[in-house]
Amino acid sequence: MQPVISLTKVSAELGARPVLRGIDLAVYPGEVVALLGANGSGKSTAIRTIIGQVPLSGGSVELFGTARRRFRDWGRVGYVPQRTTAAGGVPATIREVVSSGRLSRTRFKILRKADREAVDRAIDAVGLADRAKDSVDALSGGQHQRVLIARALAAEPELLIMDEPMAGVDIESQEILAATLREQVAAGASVLLVLHELGPLEPLIDRAVVLRDGCVVHDGPPPRAVGQHALPGHDHVHPHTAAEPVRTGLLS
Template structure:
């Protein structure tokens, strides 16, 4: 197992370059500044949760990490390579925020999950290893018995599991998930937490947006709390219990205030 002990505010003992190193990131959407100097590091094997109120910039941050939102300032490196030179997109798996992108098209569950191999295969037919990865991903989310079903026939929670399987099929070194538990019932949340535990134990780095930590709480090494496009604070595992109860940063009356950590100290 490659898990490591993270110091408050940043990874302490990671080997190799961070999977994600975002420094002083600024970005605007619709002419309005949405990210206002975000620092975020995900070390190899580390699991980092992005928390914060609606509109605080969580999704924009991860879309910036994926190169989908251009930075107006700051720097981004993925696996030690500046974004402009980064080409190894097959090293990343992405679960977008609750999406219906695959619905309405005549695709089966297996076809949607197989799309997770696209970055590796380009448009070549799936090989044996690809098929095995797709099968394994379907098993991981408990959807192997639905492989031939049209995605249109699925419930919202099942759809979400298929999107997670699509990301897992890529066998990513960095898994990025935007609210992966949204619409997933409690039993399946537990199952997904177990799946994610397997990935983390294999050394996968994880960056995920969460509204509530729920069953994922024990997996999380660090929680970065955003507020109005800036890092409000960073919480280490000692604080995660409180966060589970107060995911948007409000303090319980009896709790000591979380230490304020300057954004510049994260990397």
């Protein structure tokens, strides 16, 4: 099966500093892959090489089997950046911001009935239907994050790429986002997401790729740790019983 995302020996530098040192990463159709690792390990940079915001210094990136520099089908990809403000100082309603995510699917940048319905479904999916006419300036951080996710969903993408979608999001919003993601995956979407902890998304995750200092140090089942053990930086030093798998600082 052809991967929807494929990174082969990808290296990248930021300000002459090597940040990715030859990483391999593949996401197959229908898979949910979590990208984990400590602060500064290169997770965001890896995501940004995929969408073309950071140039490669070596290796290659393919999307849906096409070299990234030749890839034009961005309507198939929904991207949720690391938390920023969606408004950028310009007052806009939730519906306006989410509609902007649908433009990649339209001809001549005109939203037709089916497009408007997709926008409404995306707003509904993140539980903001009753606020659609509100300005995004009036939203909390977690609600804001839901708007960014709705904007990505509005294009009905086959592939969702999300950089820490749960950052700063309260548990109620996290549950809504987990339910939304579950529906997308049930409908056949593939997902690559940066996470700090697995949290409510844990049951959805098929595979975890862990970065450390710009290298992949684990690619396989997600760490099934709970509580403190799931947190990056946790060092697993206390003794284990024989039945318990040992995970020595996997995420640190």
